[in-house]
Amino acid sequence: DGGITQSPKYLFRKEGQNVTLSCEQNLNHDAMYWYRQDPGQGLRLIYYSQIVNDFQKGDIAEGYSVSREKKESFPLTVTSAQKNPTAFYLCASRGLRDAEDTQYFGPGTRLTVL
Amino acid sequence: GNSVTQMEGPVTLSEEAFLTINCTYTATGYPSLFWYVQYPGEGLQLLLKATKADDKGSNKGFEATYRKETTSFHLEKGSVQVSDSAVYFCALSDKGGSEKLVFGKGMKLTVNP
16 A cells, blocks of 8 residues: 555654654655644745755754655654744655656654653 | 645644645646545555646546746635644656656644544
C-alpha cells in the first residue's frame, strides 16, 4: 500500500530540546518537502530535497535542519533555535518523471512545546 | 514573487447549497494550479488540478477552470454535502525548478444538514 507516513502523530517537547519528526514514503518519489501549518496562515515551506544527499532551504528554514540519506526518508529536526515551534508539520513528496508536478501529503505531526 | 489569494471564511452552508470559493494568483510564467482539501486532524488531499490555461479540473462534483486572463482558479460545487466540511486550499506550483507549492491561507467550510 503506497503512501507517505509521518510519525509520531502528536509530539510534545520541552523548551530547549531538539526533536526529530519522521517522514517516510514508498512511492519511489525523488522530491520531498516539509511544510509548517499555523492557524490562518496556510502552509509555508521549510525545506525541500530533490535528490538524495541534497536539500535546499525554503521560506522559513531558520531553526530547522534536515537530512536526506535515503530516497525514502526525509527527517526534520526542530532545534531549540526555533522560536515558536508549536505547529502542525506536513511532509510531502513528488515524482520527477513525466513532468509530474503533484505533491502528495502525509497525515502530519502536531508538535506542542510545553 | 508568486502568491495566491483566496477567500478565507469561515463559511457555513446548508446541505445542497451552491459553493464557490474564489482564488486568484500572481505568478511569472504559467504555473500549475491546485485545490487541496484538509479534513479535521489530517494531512492534505489533492482535490483537483489544472496545468494550463482553460483546463478544467474536476473531482467528486467539484470543478475549477484555469483562467489566465483573470488569473483565477475558482472552486465550485453545485450541491454540497455534510461530508464536504473541511478546509480548502488553493495552491500554485512554482515551475522554477523546485516545483514548490505556494498556498493560499485556506478556507474552512462547514455544511449543516
